[in-house]
Amino acid sequence: MLLHLFLETMQSLRLLTLLFLGFLVACGTETVPELKIEQQGKRSIRIDLLESGDLRVSYTTQGDSEHDSRSVLPQSVVAGEWEYTTTPGNETYTQGDWTIGHVVAESRLVFIYQKDTLFAEAAGTTHSYAADPLYPDVDSIPFVSVQIETRPSEQFFGAGPRAIPQNLRGKSLEIYNQPHYGYANNTPNLNITIPWLISSEGYGIYFDSENPADLDLASTDQTVWEYEVEATEELTYYIVPGPLSELTAKYTDLTGHQPLPPRWAMGFIQSRYGYETEEQARNVVDSMKLAGFPLDGLVLDLQWFGGTEDMGDLDWDRERFPTPEQMIEDFGEIGVKVIPILEPYFTRESEHFDYLDEQGWMAKNKEGNSYVIEDFWTGGGGAGLLDLYNSETHDWFWSFFEARTKEGAAAWWCDLGEPENHPDSMIHVSGPARLSHNGFSLIWAELLYRKYQEVFPDIRLFNLIRSGYGGMQRYATFPWSGDISRSWSGYQAQIPVMLGAGLSGIGYMSSDLGGFAGGEQNDELYTRWLQYGAFTPIMRAHGAGGIPSEPIYYTQQTQDIVRKYVKLRYAFLPYNYTLAYENTTEGTPLARPLWYHHLEALEAYTGEDQYLWGESLLIAPAMDDGQRERSVYLPSGVWYSYWDDQRYEGGKTETVATPLEQMPIFVKEGTILTTTEEELSTTDTYQASALRLDCWLSEDGSAFASKFYHDNGSSPQALAEGAFDLITWKAQPGEGELKLMAAREQNAPEVTCAGALHWVVHQWDGVVNEVLWGETTLSAGDDSGASNTYFMDEENQLLHVWVTWQEEPRTLIVR
Template structure:
C-alpha cells in the first residue's frame, strides 16, 4: 500500500490548503484482480481493494466506475441515462479481460489491474496509475503520448491545445476578462484528444485537471470528493465523436425558432416605459427584433438589496402582463433574469426560509453570507423543497407570458465551503449547481407548458448540461479588442463538448470609457455568425444599435437583416446539433483531419458546413490571414476565388466581414422579416456555389413549426435535400422533399436558384423540359419560371415552382 506524505484539500476559492495529517491511505496503484461477472450488460470486477464496473452507454462510449468501500459516491450528472448498459462482448483470457463493441474495446489487465482502450487495433488511451483515493483527494491518472494534443476543459483563454496546463475545476466568475484566463464561469472536467477520443470525469467536486503540467506525460484528474467514474468516448472521425458524445451525455433539444433572432438587452431596462420605448425604437429604425431581455431592475429599483424578490416592481412596471402581451403581438418575446440568491433583505426571505428552500449551515439553519448584492442565502436546487419553491416562482411568471429564462450567477458566484446541500457540501456539488438548476427549470417548464420549447440561458453548468436546453454565454467580457479576440476560442472549446450554443455579449459587457464604433461594428458582425445574436452591456454605452448614430446603424442594419435572411440555414444547424451533436460553430480541423495544424486555429471557424468565418479582432485591419483547408473557397461578399490548402490574406472593410463559402455548398436564404414570428420559406432563394473542381455538393434545410418540443421525436418536420453532381462539363441538381410533415407545412415554394460561377452555362432543362431565357432580373422576378444570366457577377439565376417531391435540373457548366 502506497502513502502520500502530505494531504491537501481544495478551498472554495479553488486553491489548495495543506492539512496537518501526514499519512493518508491511498487506494493501491497495484490492485489485483480477484473475480468478475457480467450482469445486465455490466461488467463487474472485484479486486482486492475495490469494485470496478464497466458499462457501454453507446457503441463508442464506456463508463468506468470505481467503487471503494468508505468512499462516498454522488449521482452521475454527465450521463443522460445512468442506468443504460448496452450489450458488449466479453472475453476472459489468462492475464486480461477483453470487453467491448466493434467501435471500442477495453482491455483490463489483471495483475496489476490496468485499463487500456482500443479503437480497432489502435491503442488510444490507457491508465497510468489509474484510480486513486484517500480521505481528502481522489481521481485518476492516464498516460499521454508525446505528440498528443488536448482540447477541452471548458471556458478558458489559453489557446486551443491545453496540453501542459493545470486547470482549476471550480466554476468562477471572471469579471472583465480580456486576455489569458485560466478559470472562468463554465469549466468542464473533460478533454478531447487529437487521437480522436474524449475523456470525461463524471465528478462535480472542486478539483484540478492536470494536462501534463506537473508530469509531462501524465493526465491527472483530482478532486476533493465526488463520483469516482469517467467516460471514454471514441469514433473514427471528429464529427462522429461528437455524435457518440451526445448519445451518451444527452442531445440538445431544439430551441424555439425565435431564439435565432435579434435580442434587445442591457444592464438594464429600468421601467416598463423604457422597455416599451426600446422595442418601438427597433421597429422605427427598421431593425428586426425577437426578444427583450430584462435584467434585475424588473424586481428592484436599484442593484443592491432586492435580489430574491423575483416579483414585478409594480412602481417601475405597473402592467407587466399587458406589456408582455403587447410585445408578443409584435413578435417580441420577453426574457427575465433570475438568480439563485435570496437576500435576507428581500421580500421573499421569510417565505424561502419557511419553505426550507435554502442551503444550510453546519447547524442546520439557512446558511447566510455576504456578497456584493447584500446578505444572502442560496436556493438549494438539489433539494425537493428548494426546487418546489423556485419552480413556484417560475410558474407564476410563466402565467404572465414570460417566454425565456436567464439564469445568472449560477456558478454559484459565491458559494461558501460550509454550505450544506441536500446531497452534499458546497465543494462536492459546486460545479453541478448550474447544471441542476437548468435541469430543474427545463423539466418544470415542459411539465407546465408541454407545447412550448423552453429557452434557458445560463453561464455555468457541467458536462451534459446541453440536454436541458442550456444556452451558455461567455460571461462579463471586457468591452475591448482584448475581450473580442478570444470569443471564437471559447465557443469552439465549449461546442466540442456539447455546449453548441455558447455565445458572447455582443459589443462587450464590462467597462469601456467611450463608444468605439469600429469595435462595436466588428463584434456585431461576428454575432451574425454565432449561435445567439444578443448585444448586451453596462448601460453607460448603449448596447443597442438603434441608439447609435446613423452611420453605425447603416453599417449594421444589413448584417442584422442578413442574420434574418439566414434563418433557414441557421435553424438547420440547430437540427444538425440536436440530432448529430455537431456544434453550430465548428473548428477548421473538421474539414481535413490530416491537417493537424488546423487543430490549433483559434481565429477562424466554420459556421455550419458552408461558411468559413474569420472575425476581425484588431482595429484598422484591411486584410486578415486565413488558414484555408483544402478545396476551393469563394469570398461571400466579392465572389473572389481562392485555392485551399494554404494561408491567404483576405481583404475586408468595415462594411464587410471576412467570410468565405465552400465550393460545393448550398445556402438557403429567406426574406428578412421584422420578427421570426413572420418566418416563411415560401419565397426561397437557394444559392449553389459551383466550381468545376468540385464533383459533388450537398445541403439540406430543416423545417418544423418552430415551437413544439417533440418535433424531432415524432417526426413532425420536413427535410429538404439539395444535391449537385458535376462530371464531364455537365451539372445535375436535384431538390427533394422528405419527412412526415407538420401542421402548417408549406405545399408550395417559389424557388429562386442562384448558381455561382455559372453564367456561361447552357442547355438548361428542368425536369426534362428546357427553361426559357429571360433578359433581366425584373423579367425573371415577374415570371413563373425561367432563367437569367448575371454576367457581371458570373451567376445564373433560375426560377421554379417547387410543388413536387423531387425536381431535377440539368445544364452544361460551361467549363
Template sequence: MIARFISRMFRPLLVAGMLLSVLAPASAQLIKPVSSTAAAKPMRFAGNRTYQSYHLSGNELHVKVSDGEISFRPFTTGIVECSWLGMEALQQDTSFAVIMKPEQVTVFVDESPDRLIFDLHEIQVLVEKNPFRISYLRNGSPVLDEEQGFYQRPGQRGVRFSLAETEMIYGTGERANAMNLRGSVYELYNRPHYGYEIGTKNLNYSLPVFVSSKKYMVLVDNPQKANFDIDSKGDGVLDFGAIGGPLRFYLVVAEDFPKLLERYGKLTGTQPLPPRWALGNLQSRMAYRTQTETTAIVDSMIARDFPIDAIIIDYNWFGDSILGHVGRLDWFRKNWPDPDGMIAGFKQKGVKTILITEPYIIDTLENFRSASALNILATDSLGKTYVNRKFYFGDAGLIDMFKPEAGQWFWSKYVAQIDKGVAGWWGDLGEPESHPSDIRHVLGKADEVHNIYAHYWHRMLFDNYRKYYPQTRLFNLNRSGFAGSQRYAIFPWTGDVSRSWGGLQAQLPAMLHMSLSGIPYIHADAGGFAMGVKDEELYRRWLQFAVFSPILRPHGSGIPSEPIFFNDTTQSVVRRFMKLRYELMPYLYNMGWEATVKGQPLVRPLFYYYPEDKRFEAYDGGYFFGGSLLVYPVVQQGQQRMDVPLPRGTWYDFWTGERVRGGATKAIATTLETIPVFVKAGSVIPRVPAVNSTDAYSSRKLFLHCYLHETEGLITGQMYEDDGRNPDALEKDAYELMLFNGIQKPDVIQLGLLRLGDGYAGMPETRQVEVIVYGLSRFPAKADLSNLPLNALSPAEIDSFKQGYWLDESGNCHFRILWAGNPTTLTIH
C-alpha cells in the same frame, strides 16, 4: 490490428450467456503490448497496484486488484464506462451527466499469462498484469493509456492518464487562454471572472470532459470540486483530481470528430430544438430601468429598421436598485405600472419578453421570510438558514435547488410571469456566484454539489415546462451548468467579459472549447460587458462576429448596447449583418436540427473536418459555422490585413462569390464593412428574404445558393423546417426535411430536391425556389426540370414569376422554379 486478429483467430464460445474467446498461450505472444507514448517518453506508473483475477457479469468485465476492483461496462462498441471500487467505499451509481442506457454489446475476452484483452469490437481494453497498467485501443490502434489510473490519497481522489508527445487537448468547458490546453492546471469549479480577457483559464462553466486530437473524449463523471492538470509539469500526464466523489469515467472513441460528438450526445443527451425566435436578435442591456424607457428603445429599434425578436429585462424589473432587491421576483410597479400591457404590446410587434431571475433572496424581503420558514434555503452545519454576508447584492439566502419542494416554490414565481406572457428566462448567478464552503445542501456540502447546482436549476425549469407548458420550447439563458445540461434547453453565455479587444479575442477559444464539450449554443455578450469605453470599431467587429455565432445577443453595462446609440456608419454595418442573419435563418435553424439529432455543435474548429492538416490543431482564428461556412472574425484593432489559412479544396468568398483554391494561406485586405467568410464548394446554402422578426418568417420564397466544385464532385445541402414552436415536432414527424443533393460532372450538373416528413400547420404548399449557381464557366446550353425544359428568361421576364433561368451581372446563373415538395431534379447542361 488486435480486433481483426481476435476476430480471425478466436473461436467464440458461449459461456454463462456471453461470448468468450480462449487463446492458447503460444498464440497470445503474437499480441504485443502497445503504447501511444512509446515513441515519446517512457511511461511511468505510480503506486503498487497488482493484478489478482477477473470475472464477467453479463458483458461487464470486473478486474480484481490489490486495492479493490476496476470495472469496464460497455455502453456501445465505441463507449465504455470505467470505474474503480476501492476497498473502503461503495461506488456511487448515480450519474448527473449520463442518461444513455447501455446497449447489448457482444464482448470477447482473451487472457494470457501476462495480459487480458477485453474487446468491444471497436474499443479494446488491454490490461497488462505485471507491472499492472491499462491501455485503450480503437480497432487495434493505441488511443489512451492510463498512467497511475485511478488513485486515492488524503483529500484527493482521481485518475491519471498518459498523453502522447504531440497530442492536443481541448474542451473542459469555458477556457479563454489557448486552443491547446496542455501545459496548465484548470479548475473544475464554476466561478465568475469579472472583466476577463484573453488568457483567462477559469470561468463560469467548467466541465469534467476533455477531447483529444486523437479523436477520443473522456468524461470524468464526478461533479465535485476538482482540477484538470493537463501536463503542467511537462511529464505527459493528465491528472483529474477531486476532493471526493465517484471514481468513474467514460471513454468515447470514433473515426472522426463529428461521429465523436454524436456519440457523446447520445451518452449525455442533446439540446432540444430551439424556438426559432431564439436565433434572432435578442436585445439586452444592464439595465432597462423603466417601462417607458424599455418601450421607447424597442420602438426605436423597429423604427430604424433593426431586426429584433426579444427584449431582455435585467434586475430593475423587480426593484429600483442593484442592491437589496434580488429575490423579490415581482414587478416594481412604480417603474413598471402595466407589465401585462407592455408584454402584450411587445408581442404584437413581434418582440418577446425575457426576464432575469437569480437563486438568491435578500434577507429583508418577504420572500426570504417565507422561503426560510418553508426550510427551502441552504443551511449552515446546524440546519439553520445560511445568510451569506459576502454576497455582492446584499445579505442573502440561497435556494436549495436540490430540494424538490424548493424547486416547486421557485417555479411558482415563474408561472406568475409566464401567465403574463413572458416568453423566456435569464437565469443569472447560477454557479452559484457566491457559495461559501460551509454552506450545506440536502445533497451535500457546497463544494461537493457546487458544479451541479445550475444543472438542477435547469432541470427544474425544463421538466416543469414539459409538464405545464407542453406546447412551448424553453429558452433558458444562463452562464453555468454541468455535463449534460444541454439536454435541458440551455443557451449559455461566456460571462462578464471585458469590453475590450482582449475580451473579443477571448471569445474564440472559449466558444470552441464549449462547443467541443457538448454545449452547442454558447455565445458572448455581444459588444462586451464590463468596463471599457464606447468604441465604434470594437462594437462593429463584435457584432459582425456575433451574427455568425450560435446566439446574437448585444448586452453590456454602463454603455448602451443597442446599435441605435452608435454612429450612422456603425448602424449601417450592424443593420446589414443582422438582416443577413435573418436571411440565413434556414441555415441556422438546420444547425439546430443537427445539434438535436446528431449532437453537432453550431461552431466547429477547423480541425473538426481537416484533422490531418497540422496548421489547424491549435488554431482558433477561424471556425466553421455549420458545415459549410468558414468564418474568420476580425479581433485586432485597426487590422487592415489578415492571413487566413484555408483548408484544402475549393472555396468561395461569401461576399463576392469569387472562387478560391484552398490548401494555403490567403492574404485578405479587411474592410470595416465585412469579415472574411468563405463557403465550401459543393454546398447548398438556403436563404430567405430578411424580416425584422421571426414572427414574419416565411420560406415560401426560398433561395438556394449552390457553390460548384472546380471541375466535378458531389453537391449537398439540407434544410429542416417546422412551425418553430412545437417541442414534439421531431417525435410527431411534424416537420419537413428538405434535401438538396446532386452531382457535378464536366458536362452536366444535376441537383435533386426531396422533401421528407409529415409536415406541419402553416407549411407552404408550394415554394418559389431560386437556385443561384456560383462557378459556372458559361451560360447553360439548356436546362430542364424533371425532364421538362426550362426557358432562358429575358431581362423583362426576370421580375415576373415565370419559371426559367438567367445570368446576373456577377456571372452567376439563377434558376427559378415552383416546387410543391415532390421529388424534383434540376439538370443543367
C-alpha cells in the same frame, strides 16, 4: 511480458497482435461474465462494454452498487462475455472491438480499440488522503487520480468553455465553475466547466463526477496527463472511441441531445443592464423598429422586480413597470418576446427572505441557520441562497416562473447559478458547498425543463443560463460566456470559448455582444463584435456601466453596418435553423473548429480567430483595433469569398482585406447555401416561402447535396411527431448540362414550405441553351425575378433561375 509489449509497441500494433494471438494459442483462453478486478481493501475496478460501443470504467469501494449520475443518461450494457487470458503478472480481457490489458502488480490498464492502442495508464488509479484547508472540519480528505500516458503530438480539446487556446495541452485546469467579472482573453476557468476531454488520438473521456477536480494536461510532466478529483474514494469515467469529428456527437449520445430552440431565438435579441422602467423598454423597442433593426427579443435585467436590493422578489415592480401584461402583449404584436431575469439569491430586504428562512429552504451555516452572505454585492442587508438540492423548494420556486410565463414571459434568463458567491462554509442538504457547487445550476436547469414539459408542453423552453455542467444541453440551455470585459481582449476570447463549449456538447454558447464590463463606448469594437455575433448561435447585444448596448445609440455609420449584419442574420435563418436541427439530431455544434471537417488543420492552423459555421462557411472576423487586413488559413479544397466570389485555393494562408463594413466569409466549393429573400423584421413572419439557393460547384465535377429543415418554430414535439419538412437539394453536373434537384425526405402538410425558389449558380462561364424546370421550359428574362425565367449575369458569372415549387420532387436542368 505481454503488457510490457503493449506499452513498448503502441505504434506497431500488427506485431503486437501477432504476439498476442501466438500467446493465446500457447496458453488458451476462458470466458468470464464480467470484467471486475479486485484491489487492495474493498476497492475494485469494474469495466462495462456499453451497447453504444463505449466503455464505462468504475473504481468503487461499494461492490456492484449502481453509479448515480446527474449528467449521463442510463446506459445499456452488452450482455456478452469477456475472453480472459492470464500470464504471470498480466491479464487481458477481450470483447467486441475492445481489448483491456491489466498489469497486475501496478494495477495499471491499457485500452486497445479495434487493434489500436488508444491509451495506457501511466500508473494505476491512485487513492490518497491529505489535509485540505477547504475542509477545516476533517483531518484529511480522499483524492482519486487517473494518470494517462500521452504521446508528443497528442492534442486535447473540450473541457467546456475557456478563454484560452483550443488545444489544451500544457494547461492546468480546474473543474469548478467560476464567475470572473470583466474577464478577458487567457482566462482558463469560467462559469461552466465540463470534465469531458477530446484527444486527437481518437478518443474522448468523460469523468462522471460533480466534485471539484483538476486537469493537468501534460503541464507538469510532458509524458502524462492527469485527472484528480477531491473528496471521494470512487470514480466512474466513460471512454468514447471514434474519429475525431464524431466524438462530440457521441458525447451527446452519452449525456443527452439539445432540444430545438424556439425559432425566434435565432433572431436578434436586445439586452442591457438594465431597462429601468416600462417606458424605457418601450422606447428602446420602438426606436429599434423605427431605425429598421429586426428584433425578436428584449431581455429585462433585475430592474423588472425592483433593483439589486430587491433580488428575490420574483414579481413585477409595478411602479417601474405599471402594465407589464399589456407591454408584453404589445411587444408580441410586433414579434418581440420578453425575457426576464431570475436569480437563486434572496436579499434580507426581499419579500420572500423571511418565509424561506422559516421554511429552512436556504443553504445553512454549521449551526443549522440560514447562511447570510453579508457582503453580497446587491446590498439589501446581505443575501441567502435558495438550496435547490432540497426538492421541497422546487414547486415554490417554479410557481414564480409559471406565473410570469402565464403573463406572457417567453423565456428566462437564469443568472448567478455557479453559484456566484458560494462560501466553502455554506452547507446544502447534499453536503458542503464545495461538493454541491458544480451541480447546482444543472439542478436548476433540469427543474425548469421538467416543469415546462409538465405545465407548458407546447412551448419550447429557452433558458439563457450562465452556468451548468455535463449534460446541461439536454435541458434546453442556451448559455452565454459571462461578464466579459468591453475590450478587444474580451472580444478575442469569444471564439475559443464558443468552440470549447461546442465540443463539450453545448452548441449554443454566445457572448454579450459589444462587451459587458468596463471600457468605453467604442464604435469599431461594437461593430466588429456585432459582425461576429451574426454568425454565432445566439445573437444578443448586452452591456453595463452606462454604455449603451443598443445599436441605435451609436454613430450612423455603425448603425448602418450593424443593421446590415442583423438583416444578414435573418437572411441566413434557413441555414442557421438547419444547423439547429443538425445539433438536435446529430449532436454537431453549430460553430466548429477547422479540424472538425479538415483534419490537416490540426497542424496547419494554430490560431484562435476563425471557425467553421456549419460545414460550408468559414468565418474570419476582424479582431483587432484598426485592423484592415488579416491572414486567413483556408483548409484544403477551393473556397470563395461570400462577398465577391473571389476564388482561393485551399491548404494555405491568404491575406484578405477587412474594411470596417465587411467581415470575411468564405464558402467552400460544393455548397448549396439556403437563405431567405423574405424581408423579415421578426422571425414570426418567416414562412420559408421565398428561398434563395446559392450553388458553388465542385471543380472536379462531382455531385453534392445539402439539407434544409423547416417546422413551425415552436412545437417541442415537431421532431417526434414528424411535423416538419426536410428537403434535400442536390447538384449533379454532367456532360453539357447541370441538374439541380429538390426532393422532400419528410413532408408535413401543416408546415410545408412551398413557394418561390431562386437558384443562383456561381462561376457559371458557359452559354445557356435551355433551362427546364421539370417539364416546363423556362424563358430568358432580366434580373426582375419573374417566375419561370432565367437570367445570365455575365459580368459576375452568375446564372439566376426563378421558379415555383410545391411538393413533388423536381429537377432543374441547365443545358
